[in-house]
Structures are given as structure tokens and as C-alpha cells.
Amino acid sequence: MELNEKSVKKLKEDFPIFKNNPGLVYLDNAATSQRPSIVIRALVDFYEKENANASRGVYTLAEKATERYAEARKVVANFIGANPNEIIFTRNATEGLNLLSYTLTSIIPQGKNEILLTEMEHHSNLVPWKQLAKSEGFKLKFVKVKNDFTLDMDDLKEKLTEKTAIVSVTHVSNVLGTINPVEEISRLGKEKGALVIIDGAQSAPSLKTDVKKIACDFFVFSSHKILGPGGIGVLYGRIELLEKMKPFNFGGGMIKKVTLSETEFTSPPERFEAGTQNIAEAIALAESIKYLEKIGLDNIHDWEIELVNYALKKLKEIEGIEIYGPSENKVGIISFNLKDIHPHDVASLLNDSGIAIRAGHHCAMPLMNRLGVVGTCRASFYIYNTLEDVDALVEALKKVMEKFGK
């Protein structure tokens, strides 16, 4: 389905939040997306009609729940070009990265002791590695961000060595909207024998993902940013690696056999899903994926680009605005500052106009340092945003400037 001003306005009706908050201009999609009623319905339906624990009972309801959960895993696998046994349900992208930071040491070859990240990582793809560096003696290196807001690939090549154990890079910057060349990064990482992790939290919403084409070892994303419910996320891992990795959590559902003296773990993905899973959420996540696929990821990305280009053109008319982001190869995220006005003041004033944007460091403090700012304002678009929303944003920003006497 092609997205344009008209079809988007129709599609917006699928999202009850806009009915319940008339006039809401929601431009904080990089933080979390809104949910269509079909996804909300899926949660309610499961609890009202099908609730039982998966993988445990032999009665009809439990078998059905098991089947639905397995189906959801298939939908997710298909969404990113993986096999179902390579899909681990987590709580969110953050938990996926933490899982890796806890378990990868079991498969890192001797002599490799460096982790390569970038200056544009979200704290979720930074703090777990800092912890690992501290506890296991890894050395962290950071690829620079260039003045054009893209990754410095020469710097990456220089910092990637035979000692690099892990390369963990965001697919898309949650601040700049930059799309990083993840295929090239994977290839370069593999050449040095490193494990390559891609943080897909900001790419999964609007870029068609094919993990086999990227050729990364691991890929993480969160359901709540792709119209799905909260509390569930996805970790993809190459099966050859998952089979060698130790579990992250221990408990029920992840063991083949337990005696008082020994425990034998099950195969992936169950090995990494100890305890009762988020069954309803997995099913609802599958619904959100089906919804996105029906529209088409390419159509979604095209619309985001149309919105973001229209917004950039209009925003540049505002005197004293500073925009942080690349001119191409980006998603629907714009970071900016108004001259000498604190981002939180901008966001508060926009809120008075019913416009929701994010202001602050966006969990990317090292990137804020790199940009030389305490924070930025961030407007991020998704499938239900219209050109009218952009107009409202621009008008409100002009009012803010007036208010501050600029």
C-alpha cells in the first residue's frame, strides 16, 4: 500500500490513541510507536480466549498456546530472514544485548580482547560492554562519527584488528537517523574473525531486514518500536553460534534433564528463554509484523523519507536552527536545536501545542559530547504521521522563537 497524505489519514484510524487524544501530534516514534487496535485486540483475545502456559500442558488450550507461540516465532523469523530456531524472545533490545554480554565470553577465542563500538551507540549498546570490559578485562574502542554525521569507516578499519572479539554497531542512530553500512561492517568484522552484533532497534521499524544478507552474527530489536506490545523483544543469533553458547538465565523450560547433581540444557532458542515466556506479547508482536508487512516496509521507509525531507526543507527556514543528521541515507529522525534555547524548553512549549517530541540526551551521552551539546530536540516520524504534522511542528517552533524574542 502506497503511503501518502490521504492513505495515512485513513490508516491513522487504526490507532485508538489518536481517537482518545484528539489533536495529538505524535513525533516521538523513535522512543516508542503507537499500537493499532489489531495488536491491542490480539493481546485481549489471547487472554480472553486462549490463555494457557506454552510448552507445558497436554490439554487443548495449552497445546494451542504452544502452537500460537511457535507460529509467532516463525513470523518474526520470516520478518528478518532468519530461521525460527535462531529467534530468541527477550524483553527488549536492551535485554538482547545484555544476554550477549553475559554469554559471548563462552565462545570468544583466546587472545581476542577488544570490543569495537561507535560514538553513536545508545547506552543499551554501550553500558553492557563497559561492564564486560570491567569484569573480564576487555578493551573498548570507539569508531568516530564524522562531521557529516556518518561513521568514519577509515577509522573503523584502523581500529578493527586481529584482537577484536566483538564488533557491536547500531544499524540506525536513534539521534541522527543515520543508516550505517552494516553489510560492509559485518564483512570487515568477519575478515578479522570478530563476532558482529547489529542493534536494529531503530532500523527494524522501517528498513526491510535480512540478517543473512547483512551477514551479521547477532541482531536485536524491540517490539514496542514496531507497533507491537511492550515487554517483548527479539534476539537473532546464527544457529551455529547459539548452539555453542551458554544460557543467560536458568530455570524451567530450558533444560533437557535435571538430576540433583547435573543439568543438561535444551537446544536454542529455548535454552535462552528460561521461565514462562511472554506468550500473548509474542502473538501480538506477530500481528504488528503482519500489519507492517501488509503496508510494506519499503512503502513505510519511502513515506518517512518524504516526511523527513519535507520537514528539513521547512525547518531550514527557521533562523537559528541547527540540525544534526546526514543529508542522505537516513530514516525519519531529525535532531535539532534552536539557538540558545534549551531543548527541554522547546519540548515543553511544543507540548502546549499538543506536539510530542523528545528532548535531552536520548540515552546517547557520548554522542552528545561528540556534537558538543547537552542535548537535542528530536522529532521522529512513523507511518501515521502526516505532512500536516510537520506543518504543525514548524509553526510551533516559530512561535517558540518569537516567545524567546528571536
Next chain:
Amino acid sequence: MNHTEIPDDMYREHILELYKSPSNFGELEKANHEATEHNTICGDEITVQLLTENEIVKEAKFSGSGCVISMVASSLLTDKIKGMKISEVLKLNQKDILKLMGIKVTPARIKCALLPLEAAKRALE
């Protein structure tokens, strides 16, 4: 749909005026109490410097950078505490600050309004 109306709530005229020309902005030559508070969410950083004599605040200044709310709260607070007993300053709370400011501060921004008070109290403790 018209979203362009900005109702004056937090950002009333008197607040913006004070933001543009705050009182007591700068550093004291002689201070015997000083503390800096950060708001990690928005990067605000306010330093309060005080000169006390006989348990009374004689001079108060603030420096740093922040949003309208934290800068204005700093200006008003430093004015207010001059001449106050240390023990009274330590008793000031959120309500007092909001009364000083004469505006409603949304929950997400309360921390900004309280930043200078936290700094002043820590300086005196």
C-alpha cells in the same frame, strides 16, 4: 486543526523576562559555602555560592547553564534566601519554590525547578 496556539503556562512573561536577565548570576568573590547540582536528564548544571555570617545568608549567587525553569528558579531562590537564617533555608521545599515562581511546573520539569534549592541545601549542610 490549529496547534499553533501556545498557552502561557510555565512560560509566562515574567518568567521569560527573568530568564533573559536573572538576578545574582555570576560568582561571589568571597564564598564560604558552595555546591553544584546536575540534572542528568537534560544536562543542566547549577552551582550555588553562599556567604554566611552568624548563621545568616549574607550573599548568594549562582552560575552554570540550564533551561528556563532552572535558571529562573535559581534567580528567585538566590534573591529569597539573602538575609535568611541557614536553618530556614534548609526547611524550604518544593511548595516554596513553586510559590516563588508563581507558575505550574509539569511533573517532568519539577527536577529543574528544584535544582538550585538542592544545591543551596547541599552547600549549607
